[in-house]
Amino acid sequence: MTQSHESFLPELPALFVERAVEAALLEDFGRAGDITTQATIPAGARATARLAARAPGVIAGLDLAETAFRKLDPGVTFRRHLTDAADVEAGTAVAEISGSARALLAAERTALNFIGHMSGIATATNLFARLIAHTEAHIVCTRKTTPGLRAFEKYAVRCGGGRNHRFGLDDAVLIKDNHIAVAGGVVAAIERAKAFAGHLVKVEVEVDTLEQLQAAMTAGPDAVLFDNMTPETMREAVGIVDGRAITEASGGITLETAVAVAETGVDLLSSGWITHSAPVLDLGLDIVID
Known part of the structure; x- marks a missing residue:
């Protein structure tokens, strides 16, 4: 069977x-x-x-x-x-x-x-999905895909029990560190994005520190990406968000670290490895x- x-x-x-x-x-x-x-x-x-x-x-x-x-x-x-x-x-x-x-x-x-x-x-995705099945977290893919094959690779992630992140630059706002640097700060970047985006477009922001996260939350993002945080810091970050936004862990997540990350309480673990490697x-x- x-x-x-x-x-x-x-x-x-x-x-x-x-x-x-x-x-x-x-x-x-x-x-x-x-x-x-x-x-x-x-x-x-x-x-x-x-x-x-x-x-x-x-x-x-x-x-x-x-x-x-x-x-x-x-x-x-x-x-x-x-x-x-x-x-x-x-x-x-x-x-x-x-x-x-x-x-x-x-x-x-x-x-x-x-x-x-x-x-x-699908097989690689399933390895992650099985490891974190005891938590509420889900493994998701990224835009690190083979040019021309993104739709198929993201479909394969679903076959393995994972979920899809955005398909391209046009279906969700993801404010990263370089956007923040040019925009003049995390709050300014989120406020501009929310004013620009339509009511159906979600706004996610990447943060590196707890201080940056606290500032970001004052602007009301729909999702927050914790970039390269330790599990200990990530657990604090989840507490700061306190259910007000979707939480995502990103940066060097491997089969060896996936369980510790998922057990911090984050909603999503994003991995480029499952598609590009x-x-x-x-x-x-x-x-x-x-």
Whole structure:
């Protein structure tokens, strides 16, 4: 039996998926296509392949993997044995694909690149989520993503049981230390942001010290990011906020420090590592020989 880590996963719009997969296939095909497969495989040959995990983890990216094969063979059969956000053990079949042998061989690497990368992010996120499950805190991602793949990487975070931070510069205000330096102080920066932003736009501010936090709270931010604070200082900071704003811990959070940070009472732990440095989950595609 498999376990799903997110009861609600946002749909990946087909337009996003198709554009990303087409770009990846075009990059791989170059100017002449898959000359190895063309040279060795008859045009009408059919085959069945098994997509399987070679290591334990959490699956993400099945839509992109399927689209890679379907772009080269619209009639391909992609039979899923698992769903995104499901746990998988080493050796477990994830899907079975039947169709044009040339399509299966030519799309293999593109499909594996997407699902391996996204499943790696889901797996890394889940490691954090499991560690802090005894607290009320949640692991969230950042904007430290691969250019062009942000929507997919943030989706993978959800598959692993994490939550999404802002998707870009336009969906929330996050006032950081450099904004504060140019704006002339933390209170001035928050007040300007609140006057500028619409009523649906949240305002978050980054603080480095308890003194800066106390000043920031007089301006009424919606969320406060504690940057590189020790757990002891962070616990004091949570007390100062006292439920008046969402609290977020950021800066060098690792699997070794996550529990201590979560136990301070913060609402969120943000990690760039889960998207920019998560190791790929090893999956393989093998032709089934009867």
